[in-house]
Amino acid sequence: MxxxxxxxxxxxxxxxxxxxxxxxxxxxxxxxxxxxxxxxxxxxxxxxxxxxxxxxxxxxxIPALFSILGLVLLAGASLWGFMPFIQRNRNRKTAGILT
Structure with missing residues (x-):
């Protein structure tokens, strides 16, 4: 194991x-x-x-440490799911400033 x-x-x-x-x-x-x-x-x-x-x-x-750290890791990794939205918003702002 x-x-x-x-x-x-x-x-x-x-x-x-x-x-x-x-x-x-x-x-x-x-x-x-x-x-x-x-x-x-x-x-x-x-x-x-x-x-x-x-x-x-x-x-x-703290016996529940690994469960807590696993949840923190999943929460941090799930933030990458928001990157396309952040990038799209940044591109819109940049396009708005340039035009």
């Missing part, structure tokens, strides 16, 4: 790293991609290094 969850974590982490460059290039532009992508990978590595021990300590004191 641990191997399954480790494999799933590795797949999710690899997907994150692969998609991050595309999303950052789309949102920030290719001219700022090199510096922001490096900083993003650095912060991600630190968080993956210190996150599990901290979660282990918190889990001992």
């Amino acid at each position: 641990v191997s399954f969850w480790c494999g799933l974590f590795g797949l999710a982490s690899g997907t994150y790293v692969g998609i991050t460059a595309v999303i950052m290039a789309d949102m920030l532009g290719t001219e700022r991609l090199t510096s922001t992508y490096g900083i993003s990978l650095f912060v991600n590595g630190i968080l993956q290094l210190i996150g599990p021990p901290i979660c282990g300590l918190w889990y001992e004191s």
Whole structure:
């Protein structure tokens, strides 16, 4: 069971790293991609290094921690669903200013 969850974590982490460059290039532009992508990978590595021990300590004191953190993760990920609406609104404002 641990191997399954480790494999799933590795797949999710690899997907994150692969998609991050595309999303950052789309949102920030290719001219700022090199510096922001490096900083993003650095912060991600630190968080993956210190996150599990901290979660282990918190889990001992708060048994429902993983359910709460899972809900927070789902809420944060669901915000990406609003990105097309935000981008469309930004494009309308830009088009309104230019015309």
